[in-house]
Amino acid sequence: MIAPVSPALPPAPLAPAVEAVAANPFVSLAYLVAGVCFILALRGLSSPTTSQRGNRFGMIGMAIAVVTTLVTHVPLRADALPPGNPHDLMIDWTAALEILAAIGLGAAIGIVTARRIAMTAMPQLVAAFHSLVGLAAVAVACAAFLNPVAFDIADMVVPMIGQPFASIHVVSRVEMVLGVAIGAITFSGSVIAFLKLNGNMGGKPILLPGRHALNAGLLGAIVILVAMFTRDQSPWIFWTITILSFVIGFLLIIPIGGADMPVVVSMLNSYSGWAAAAMGFTLHNSAMIITGALVGSSGAILSYIMCRAMNRSFISVIAGGFGASDAGSSGGGAAVDRPWKRGSAEDAAFLMSQAEQVVIVPGYGMAVAQAQHVLREMGDLLKKEGVRVKYAIHPVAGRMPGHMNVLLAEANVPYDEVFELEDINAEFAQTDVAFVIGANDVTNPAAKTDKSSPIYGMPVLDVEKAKTVLFIKRSMGGVGYAGVDNELFYRDNTMMLLADAKKMVEEIVKALG
Amino acid sequence: MDFIAILSIFVLACFVGYYVVWSVTPALHTPLMAVTNAISSVIIVGALIAAAASSGATGSGVAKWLGLAAVVLASINIFGGFAVTQRMLAMYRKKEKRS
Numbered sequence: 001m002i003a004p005v006s007p008a009l010p011p012a013p014l015a016p017a018v019e020a021v022a023a024n025p026f027v028s029l030a031y032l033v034a035g036v037c038f039i040l041a042l043r044g045l046s047s048p049t050t051s052q053r054g055n056r057f058g059m060i061g062m063a064i065a066v067v068t069t070l071v072t073h074v075p076l077r078a079d080a081l082p083p084g085n086p087h088d089l090m091i092d093w094t095a096a097l098e099i100l101a102a103i104g105l106g107a108a109i110g111i112v113t114a115r116r117i118a119m120t121a122m123p124q125l126v127a128a129f130h131s132l133v134g135l136a137a138v139a140v141a142c143a144a145f146l147n148p149v150a151f152d153i154a155d156m157v158v159p160m161i162g163q164p165f166a167s168i169h170v171v172s173r174v175e176m177v178l179g180v181a182i183g184a185i186t187f188s189g190s191v192i193a194f195l196k197l198n199g200n201m202g203g204k205p206i207l208l209p210g211r212h213a214l215n216a217g218l219l220g221a222i223v224i225l226v227a228m229f230t231r232d233q234s235p236w237i238f239w240t241i242t243i244l245s246f247v248i249g250f251l252l253i254i255p256i257g258g259a260d261m262p263v264v265v266s267m268l269n270s271y272s273g274w275a276a277a278a279m280g281f282t283l284h285n286s287a288m289i290i291t292g293a294l295v296g297s298s299g300a301i302l303s304y305i306m307c308r309a310m311n312r313s314f315i316s317v318i319a320g321g322f323g324a325s326d327a328g329s330s331g332g333g334a335a336v337d338r339p340w341k342r343g344s345a346e347d348a349a350f351l352m353s354q355a356e357q358v359v360i361v362p363g364y365g366m367a368v369a370q371a372q373h374v375l376r377e378m379g380d381l382l383k384k385e386g387v388r389v390k391y392a393i394h395p396v397a398g399r400m401p402g403h404m405n406v407l408l409a410e411a412n413v414p415y416d417e418v419f420e421l422e423d424i425n426a427e428f429a430q431t432d433v434a435f436v437i438g439a440n441d442v443t444n445p446a447a448k449t450d451k452s453s454p455i456y457g458m459p460v461l462d463v464e465k466a467k468t469v470l471f472i473k474r475s476m477g478g479v480g481y482a483g484v485d486n487e488l489f490y491r492d493n494t495m496m497l498l499a500d501a502k503k504m505v506e507e508i509v510k511a512l513g
Numbered sequence: 514m515d516f517i518a519i520l521s522i523f524v525l526a527c528f529v530g531y532y533v534v535w536s537v538t539p540a541l542h543t544p545l546m547a548v549t550n551a552i553s554s555v556i557i558v559g560a561l562i563a564a565a566a567s568s569g570a571t572g573s574g575v576a577k578w579l580g581l582a583a584v585v586l587a588s589i590n591i592f593g594g595f596a597v598t599q600r601m602l603a604m605y606r607k608k609e610k611r612s
Contacts, residue, residue: 031558038552039529045537045545048605055544055598058552062591069558073565095577099564102581106588113589114596122543122601129550129594132586136556139583143563147576150566151559171516269546276553281519283562288555289519290526295549297530302542395539402542406601409540414608420539 028286030068035290037061042294048415065287066103075099119410120367123265123399124197130268131190134249137183137275138242141176144282145238148172151283170230172282177226177238179278181245186271188249193264196253197399203258205320211255212319218248255320259364259441261399262306263317270299302401309395309421311447311458340476343495345507348435348470351495353512355432357388359424361461362404363397365438365472369501372411375437378505379413381512390427391418392434392461394442425462434466436488438501440473444486453484469494472501544601551594557587 037057044054075095117125145168148154153176154166168176195201208214222244229237256264277292279285307314352358360379366372379389391413397404408418428434436443439461446453447460463469464487471494488494497504537545563580 034555035526038555039526039533041548041552042530042533042537042545045541045548047538048541048602048607051541051544051602051605052599055548055595055602058548058598059595062552062555062595065555065558066561066591069561070565073562075565095565098581099561099584102564102584103588106585106590107592109585110589110591110593111596114593114600117597119601122547122597125593125597126543126546126550129547129590132590133550133553133556136554136560136583136586136590139579139586140556140559140563143576143579143583144559146579147563147566150576151562265546269549272550272553276556277523279556279559281523283559284519285558286519286522288558289523290529291552291555293523293526294530294533295553297527298534298545298549301531301534302546305539305542393539400543400546402540402545405540406543406604409601409604409606412604412606415540415605416608418540 024072027068027072030064031285031287032290034061034065034068034287037064038287038291038294042298061287070099119407120370121198122406123261123403124194126400127190127194127197127265127268130265130272131187131194133272134183134186134188134190134268134275137272137279138180138187140279141180141183141282142238142242144172144176144279145180145235153282168233173230173233174226175278175281177229177241179275179282180238180242181222181226182271182275182278184242184245185249185252186268186275188246189253189264189271190249190268192250192253193261193268196258197261197265205257206254207320208251208255211251215248215251218244218251222248252318256317257320258399259396260310260317260320262396262401262403263303263310263314265400266299266302266306267318268299270296270303273297273299306396306401309459311455338490340489341495343470343497345497345499345504346511347495348497348504349508349511351468351470352382352387352433352435352508353385355382355387357390357427357431358382358433358435359428359431359463359466360389360391361434361436361439361443361463362391362393362408363437363439363442364399364403365440365501367398367403367407367438369438371437371502371505372407372413374502374505374509376408376411376413378509378512379417381509385512389417390424392421392424392463393418394421394439394459394461397439397442421459421461428462428465431466432468434461434463434469436463436469436471437505438472440486441484443471443488444484446484446487450487455484464488464491464493467493470497471495472497472499472504474498474500540605541602544598547594547598547601551591551598554587554590554594557584557591560584560587 038061041054041058044050075092077090077092144151148166148168153172154168156164157167158164225237225241273292273295276288280288280292382389393404443461443463445464447455447458560580560583563576564584
């Protein structure tokens with residue numbers, strides 16, 4: 001029924017700019033340079049001393065990519081397109097101003113948000129930003145579907161009957177729907193992650209009956225629709241894929257609990273990269289492909305690191321339900337009757353001021369209580385007394401990778417006093433006081449000994465090896481995220497400091513001063 | 514560029530990403546997420562193309578507005594992402610020399 005366009009028909013009027021791009025090798029070169037800048041941006045993060053230079057490389061790369069696109073895709077007036085005479089084209093100033101206004105609007109919102117956001121809210125912010133990448137990818141993919149000629153991914157086809165239409169290349173169809181699907185999953189997943197991290201939605205996993213079957217069914221439907229879309233570019237298939245993807249992103253994240261969020265945020269980070277890469281394939285743009293691959297692998301590696309730090313498989317995290325109420329009720333009740341020691345702020349101040357080395361173990365509780373600044377004050381006072389103060393960070397402490405490091409940096413703790421699990425674990429045996437603030441499961445010795453424990457095998461900080469453990473906790477009743485009681489509380493060398501983390505540290509500071 | 518050429522760039526970039534990201538110090542994992550977020554907004558390139566496409570073809574009107582919306586979203590990410598990364602990185606300090 002349809003015949004390919006004959007050479008006599010001028011396809012040019014619709015896309016003169018695109019042809020100019022294809023002809024100019026400097027444009028591809030510019031995108032490549034942008035991609036290399038992005039690699040250097042990540043490379044800079046290997047050390048805090050080079051990181052700021054790296055970030056500047058990122059900005060330069062982005063500027064190159066944006067300016068190149070702006071220059072090569074100047075909006076032209078439709079009524080002033082003389083076929084075959086691209087030099088007389090007239091710039092559509094209204095459209096050009098609209099684009100610049102859109103960039104300015106985004107810049108204003110972005111910069112104000114970045115300046116105002118509290119460091120403790122960083123996980124939410126990152127989740128929100130991921131959702132924007134996802135939504136932008138969806139919008140771009142939809143635009144590419146609606147106006148494929150502008151993206152140079154379609155041939156004009158003149159059927160025997162009816163209007164000529166743009167037939168999208170089969171490869172581009174697959175790339176496009178992958179972009180829209182991954183983008184939509186990133187968007188709705190990130191929105192849920194944001195709501196959970198921001199406290200608008202409870203941190204407890206929400207378990208729908210038959211959710212695995214439902215997800216598998218939806219995924220299967222998407223795969224079938226993608227296959228159909230390669231044969232038939234009907235709008236209904238495209239839109240159905242988009243909607244199903246939004247739904248699946250939502251369903252994927254709601255069963256995952258609050259403390260598994262480091263994995264989720266990393267995973268969504270990865271997805272946002274793959275979405276960008278898929279669109280890069282659609283647009284044949286090397287900057288987008290390189291970036292997508294970088295971001296995709298970055299998120300994947302971070303997810304892997306987080307899973308390893310919890311000794312859980314990626315699949316088990318994604319399946320969700322960890323820390324749901326059924327795990328929490330067992331075991332906790334009997335254990336509360338066991339004897340434990342309670343200490344006061346004065347006791348803690350005395351013990352630490354007499355110590356040679358104090359290792360501080362912060363966790364999510366420190367972020368919630370906003371105790372990082374007063375904690376640093378405590379560290380300074382101890383240092384004045386001649387005590388060596390170090391910080392020990394478990395990879396999954398907090399709600400996103402590196403969360404604790406940023407908070408300590410915000411409080412002016414020098415980064416060379418902050419150590420990762422594997423670098424400091426051997427030192428606890430020579431430590432006088434381990435000061436646990438807002439962490440719980442990551443210090444539980446049961447992970448090393450109790451095979452029945454849900455956290456068995458998880459690498460933990462060996463705080464119990466220190467001469468004394470000071471453990472700040474709001475009350476003895478609650479359990480950690482994993483829903484297991486912490487062996488540490490009942491040890492002879494543990495002293496429980498029952499109070500709000502910030503108040504307790506403030507009192508210790510008073511007692512020290 | 515043909516598909517295989519693009520695929521080659523992609524595959525090689527995945528390897529580069531693998532090695533570069535493993536060399537990132539864990540202390541900077543949060544800035545890493547913020548900056549990857551900013552650079553993945555290079556998707557703005559597609560948004561700009563859609564927004565700048567000349568009207569006339571069917572669906573190009575809606576496509577243009579989708580493009581403009583995507584330009585706003587991606588710009589928020591680009592400027593916000595780089596700014597917040599800069600803010601975080603500026604906080605990382607070494608121990609001051611004993612006076």
